[in-house]
Amino acid sequence: MKKYIILIIAFLFSALCLNVFAQTKQYPFEVIKTGKGKQSIIFIPGFASSGEVWNDTKRVFEKDFTCYTLTMSGFAGVKPQPNPSFENWKNEIAAYIKDNKIEKPILVGHSMGGGLALAIAADYPELIGKIVVVDALPCLAALSDPSFKSKENNDCTATVNKMTGMNETQFYDMQKQMMPRLLQDQSKLETVVSWSVKSDRNTFGQMYCDFYNTDLRAKIAQIKCPSLVLLESYFINLKPAIEGQYKNLKVANFQYATNGLHFIMYDDTAWYMGQLNNFIKA
Template structure:
């Protein structure tokens, strides 16, 4: 009898482990495509869908396994409790570990580039390479060189302000903002729509949180090769930009020839050439 009880206990334990593995949640949706021993993880920017990488991943799916993320609460993906930069960083790192993805290449745009920097900083042996598309270690320091992160950053005023806006007001705000970030007019309505479909609470909390992030010291721990792709205007701010990256010893900088923040749309051929040279080398 004891023998049967032991067998039942072991089977129950195995079932629990299997169910846990299947139901474990991460703070993003993920689409896996392509085939290849080497993996690429694409992390979109603030309020963007993983669709922002459609043209990019199409260039790599033949040779690489691609994981394309959309963060919880953005672009129509169901929100989750406690959205924050650090929680999302840990969630991506845990996904890599849980799925035994060996030394992936991280490609991140904007806030996604910040997440790539943070993951490579805090888990330096986990990552093979990173590509940072138009992101800085400390966004706030670009306009305020004396900026210091607040230990207990209060995001409630921004959450309240965003919640008070009706759908039309929020849409109009995004419609006015986006042309400063994206030159390709054929993509404007799509990118605005991603913001409009985002959960307003996640939108405001994560925006406030990300603006308080400072990775300038942390990036000294990064070991892997790092390609930093920057929009064309940033060449005018080169000392300030590269000063923020001073402690990232593996950084290679390239400045786009034209366009704005969404480099993958505004200077597509140049951008894909940079990725090809770096990723396939």
């Protein structure tokens, strides 16, 4: 009898430990969960952006879907974690899906978030139901250098030092000058700049360098789920190069925005929402 009591105590202790682990596990992102639908959508923002970039989008879908909106650690005021990397973020989003038993979610990712959606769907093809890639490429560096090859053990020290070496005014001015190349809607400009300014500079530099060194052109051949790729209007001029990068993604539907820049959800909202509705609700 004593042996059975000891076994029961050991079992209860193990269950308690597992429960505590589940409650305290730290993922490299914050999550806001809304909606109560059976099908789930996971929204992944782009580089240095807040999950708030999806606010207007998720309002439309949370009536019928359970929505998980991420903001990555170190971006837009979220507490940073040490040693951020694209690979780690990819694996941890997949771990979150498994740990929370989210059945075949739809991933919607913008910019670097679109890259993460591609990488997750490639490395975990049985985990994902559909993906929507909003203005992202499998290999950003290859747009200017088609022969680009990513470096193993890439040293990002110089990029990190450049970002952390700026004072607040210099960094703000850099973002203010750069953002109009990415965003046409002037009413959103200060909001998007503020997300960058609130970001941890070490994370900013490390992830900029790491993502620029990422090449998913071969890996996307492993993606099995239906995929919608929404691209900014200018990219129609680079269609052969863009779709050449995506040639291994056999399940993709490519659509080019009618106007605007990188933040398609702000610059061509009606077209963007129509594309998402048709694809997600199909």
